Amino acid sequence: NAGVTQxxxxxxxxxxxxxxxxxxxxMNHEYMYWYRQDPGMGLRLIHYSVGEGTTAKGEVPDGYxxxxxxxxxxxxxxxxxxxxxxxxxxxxxxxxxxxxQYFGPGTRLTVT
Amino acid sequence: xxxxxxxxxxxxxxxxxxxxxxxxxxxTLSNIQWYKQRPGGHPVFLIQLVKSGExxxxxxxxxxxxxxxxxxxxxxxxxQTTDVGTYFxxxxxxxxxxxxxxxxxxxxxxxxx
Numbered sequence: 001n002a003g004v005t006q007x008x009x010x011x012x013x014x015x016x017x018x019x020x021x022x023x024x025x026x027m028n029h030e031y032m033y034w035y036r037q038d039p040g041m042g043l044r045l046i047h048y049s050v051g052e053g054t055t056a057k058g059e060v061p062d063g064y065x066x067x068x069x070x071x072x073x074x075x076x077x078x079x080x081x082x083x084x085x086x087x088x089x090x091x092x093x094x095x096x097x098x099x100x101q102y103f104g105p106g107t108r109l110t111v112t
Numbered sequence: 113x114x115x116x117x118x119x120x121x122x123x124x125x126x127x128x129x130x131x132x133x134x135x136x137x138x139x140t141l142s143n144i145q146w147y148k149q150r151p152g153g154h155p156v157f158l159i160q161l162v163k164s165g166e167x168x169x170x171x172x173x174x175x176x177x178x179x180x181x182x183x184x185x186x187x188x189x190x191x192q193t194t195d196v197g198t199y200f201x202x203x204x205x206x207x208x209x210x211x212x213x214x215x216x217x218x219x220x221x222x223x224x225x
Contacts, residue, residue: 031211033212035215040121040217041217042200042215042216042217042218043155043200043215044215045212045213045214048211048212050211056209056211058212090154090155092155097204097209097210097211097212098142098143098204098205098210098211098212098213099160100145100157100160101145101147101155101157101213102157103154103155103156104154105153105154106154
């Protein structure tokens, strides 16, 4: 099992460009999460999903959109990237709400 | 809303010294989880505590959950260079949802060999 995978691993965008980050899990987990991690700020929840076809806002959702069309995939979109979105993005999944979470390796995004 | 606070933010120790990080929640928690993130890596689940006053050990690591289920601690005995990383605690809830975790900002541990 690959666990949780994320693509791409690194990306540089110019301000105003758009992109989609892909998260995939092969553990048949219902719950999936997108976090961003900035120095000194810990892990902040962007959006999450409690099942296929559902999404919900987290702590810092502005500027991001998500979709969960298939149970195993959770996509994070940036429609118009801003320098403030420079961060490391982690996807995670869990079998039950607020139980042990399995994290992907992360995507390092730089917006210039 | 729910807040999870950790102290200290940073801790530098000599190899062989002990280390403790503390976690406090603004609300009572149904459980508390601990994660470790190595430099350049991703968070990895260490343990979950559920019962009031619970103590669990993993080799040199000792985890405690407070009687009021609002605080927790992680203690490492005789640190080694392999213990380097950021340790996060996390509790369920926040924002009116029990489907997600609220993470503390973490304690970065560095170990001088």
